[in-house]
Amino acid sequence: MSNSAAETILNAVVNRRTIYSLTPELPAGVTIFDVKHAVQTIVKEIPTAFNGQSNRAVILTGAPHKKLWDTVANSIGSDAGKKRPISARDEAYGTVLFFTDDKTTADLQAQFASFADAFPVFATHSSGGAQMMAWTTLEAMGLGGHLQHYNGLVKNGLPEEVNAEGWTAHSQLVFGKPAVPAGEKTYIENDVTIYN
Numbered sequence: 352m353s354n355s356a357a358e359t360i361l362n363a364v365v366n367r368r369t370i371y372s373l374t375p376e377l378p379a380g381v382t383i384f385d386v387k388h389a390v391q392t393i394v395k396e397i398p399t400a401f402n403g404q405s406n407r408a409v410i411l412t413g414a415p416h417k418k419l420w421d422t423v424a425n426s427i428g429s430d431a432g433k434k435r436p437i438s439a440r441d442e443a444y445g446t447v448l449f450f451t452d453d454k455t456t457a458d459l460q461a462q463f464a465s466f467a468d469a470f471p472v473f474a475t476h477s478s479g480g481a482q483m484m485a486w487t488t489l490e491a492m493g494l495g496g497h498l499q500h501y502n503g504l505v506k507n508g509l510p511e512e513v514n515a516e517g518w519t520a521h522s523q524l525v526f527g528k529p530a531v532p533a534g535e536k537t538y539i540e541n542d543v544t545i546y547n
């Protein structure tokens with residue numbers, strides 16, 4: 352491909368992988384403010400249905416990050432089920448939590464009644480776009496991460512100042528310094544065909 356900006360984006364897409372094995376630090380030269388800048392830009396710019404701006408995100412690190420995952424682990428009965436939240440608590444540097452604002456969705460449903468069923472789905476689509484873009488960007492910054500879905504449990508572990516009552520939780524991007532490279536990944540044959 353001759354367009355190097357496009358090639359850079361595609362390389363970042365290819366390099367985004369699930370990395371569970373993390374250490375609780377940031378790579379040299381990266382600060383938590385760089386992470387915030389990336390997530391803030393993505394939440395602002397990722398498109399939303401009717402430009403409703405439904406995406407919300409919170410970044411936790413330090414004690415709030417540990418409290419979140421402690422709360423999740425303590426809400427799960429089995430030792431096997433606690434394993435991932437405990438590893439997030441002890442091995443990761445932080446977590447980006449993705450939400451969508453329910454009032455934004457409800458307002459759009461009221462305004463465009465014939466699309467009412469579509470708006471929660473659209474909010475989920477846009478959140479997915481933000482999640483993938485953040486995951487890709489953090490990995491391009493030299494971080495490693497994995498995506499979790501303890502959506503029914505995370506609100507109890509948030510700092511008190513976070514008013515997430517009117518938000519729907521979508522995912523948690525756990526990040527830190529990669530301890531090992533991503534493992535092997537298998538792919539299906541899945542050609543995209545041009546018909547002309």
Ligand SMILES: Cc1cc2nc3c(=O)[nH]c(=O)nc-3n(C[C@H](O)[C@H](O)[C@H](O)COP(=O)(O)O)c2cc1C
Nearest residue numbers: 367368369370435479497498499500501533534536
């Ligand atoms: C929508 C979505 C949901 C996922 N949910 C989880 C999850 O809850 N827990 C988890 O450990 N990994 C989760 N993953 C990670 C996938 O298992 C992983 O992306 C997939 O196996 C491909 O591997 P890769 O990320 O290294 O490319 C999720 C990924 C996506 C895209």
